[in-house]
Amino acid sequence: MNINxxxxxxxxxxxxxxxxxxxxxWPPLMKALEERQQKIAAGLExxxxxxxxxxxxxxxxxxxxxxxxxxxxxxxxxxxxQASELAxxxxxxxxxxxxxxLAQAKIDIEQEVNKAKDILQxxxxxxxxxxxxxxxKQKVDDVTQKKLIDELISSI
Amino acid sequence: xxxxxxxxxxEYIQHHLEHYQLNLHDFTFGDGGFWTLNLxxxxxxxxxxxxxxxxxxxxxxxxKSDNPGKxxxxxxxxxxxIDKMVxxxxxxxxxxxxxxxxxxxxxxxxxxxxxxxxxxxxxxxxFFFGVGHFRDLATxxxxxxxxxxxxxxxxxxxxNFKAKGWKNVAKEALTEPFGVWLFPxxxxxxxxxxxxxxxxxxxxxxxxxxxxxxxxxLIATTPWWIQWTVGGVWAIFHVLVITIQAFIFMMLTVIxxxxxxxxxx
Numbered sequence: 001m002n003i004n005x006x007x008x009x010x011x012x013x014x015x016x017x018x019x020x021x022x023x024x025x026w027p028p029l030m031k032a033l034e035e036r037q038q039k040i041a042a043g044l045e046x047x048x049x050x051x052x053x054x055x056x057x058x059x060x061x062x063x064x065x066x067x068x069x070x071x072x073x074x075x076x077x078x079x080x081x082q083a084s085e086l087a088x089x090x091x092x093x094x095x096x097x098x099x100x101x102l103a104q105a106k107i108d109i110e111q112e113v114n115k116a117k118d119i120l121q122x123x124x125x126x127x128x129x130x131x132x133x134x135x136x137k138q139k140v141d142d143v144t145q146k147k148l149i150d151e152l153i154s155s156i
Numbered sequence: 157x158x159x160x161x162x163x164x165x166x167e168y169i170q171h172h173l174e175h176y177q178l179n180l181h182d183f184t185f186g187d188g189g190f191w192t193l194n195l196x197x198x199x200x201x202x203x204x205x206x207x208x209x210x211x212x213x214x215x216x217x218x219x220k221s222d223n224p225g226k227x228x229x230x231x232x233x234x235x236x237x238i239d240k241m242v243x244x245x246x247x248x249x250x251x252x253x254x255x256x257x258x259x260x261x262x263x264x265x266x267x268x269x270x271x272x273x274x275x276x277x278x279x280x281x282x283f284f285f286g287v288g289h290f291r292d293l294a295t296x297x298x299x300x301x302x303x304x305x306x307x308x309x310x311x312x313x314x315x316n317f318k319a320k321g322w323k324n325v326a327k328e329a330l331t332e333p334f335g336v337w338l339f340p341x342x343x344x345x346x347x348x349x350x351x352x353x354x355x356x357x358x359x360x361x362x363x364x365x366x367x368x369x370x371x372x373x374l375i376a377t378t379p380w381w382i383q384w385t386v387g388g389v390w391a392i393f394h395v396l397v398i399t400i401q402a403f404i405f406m407m408l409t410v411i412x413x414x415x416x417x418x419x420x421x
Contacts, residue, residue: 002187002189002192003190003298003299003302004188004189004190004191004192004193004194004299005180005190005191005192005193006192006193006194006197006198006297006299006300006303007299007302007303007306008303009193009198009299009303010197010198010201010299010300010303010304011303011306011307013198013201013202013205013303014259014263014303014304014307015307016205017205017209017259017263018252018255018256018259020209021209021212021255021256021258021259022251022252022255022256024213024216025209025212025213025216025255026235026254026255026258027251028216028219029212029215029216029219029231029232029235030235030239032216032219032221033232033235033236035221036221039221
């Protein structure tokens, strides 16, 4: 176990080995490891973000569904209101129309009645005149007069 | 070991404790004092270093972010564990610290792991290629452990001056722990404190691995039919030892360096 020149040779060898390790092996490998760490971290973060986005979307969907339902309900009730309003209006119009028609009909009937009355009056006047003429033309006894009046009455 | 020269147990062990050396005086194989290279230590450590750097480099090049393979996941876990540990201990910002810790851990762990190969496997294979002595466990060569700890020592000194500046280092070395009037003692204390760090680092690793290897040699000298029992137990225990030793070395490296660059006041 003598110390000899091998000592220097080994020191040189050691120095070269450390130098190569320091220059060509350690930095690139550490860099690669760090890059992978970052990649994994980024991936996990992206997954987390995706999860959050999904939850947000779910919430959104639920919210929208709720809103739509509310809108639909509102529309439905509005439509019902409108329909009943319309029906009311229609009914009111119809009522008005009915009253109008009724009034018109009354007026018409009255007019008809008046017309008929007029006609009757005229006819009656004619009959009276005719009857008077007949009575005046013949000598009339009571019996005949009675008969005549009966005839007259029945012709009216 | 019928065709190997050493026959007795002690000879066998002695044989295994010899390095495959290159004498730089005349470029022959053998010991040449200080101007000697332990070829086995150098070959094994450089080869192992290239292998793990190659594997890591391959993984970095073929890095798949979405669908990683098993090897990539294992390497990623290792990188992340070391990165986390360094961040917890070392509070400065340094591009060097984590790669240094990782290199120390992997390199020492893999070099220690050669201990788990059968002690004669690689030496015997190389014996057929004419290599007489070969120690495949590089971490029980003090040259390697001291090279590591001395490198750490130099970094500690560098970080001391870089983080604190000359004045603060001088002040710290001269006035702590006993105050300014005892500055020679303070200075000697500081020198001892700093010098003990690389010594303890390298000797701990060396001692553990040397002892473990020696036990394997001893087990190899027992009769073949008993070897698997003790050998198995020791190998399983040693899996723990080699991991812990690599971990301790890395941990202490980071701790020493973080101590070096932190101001006490």
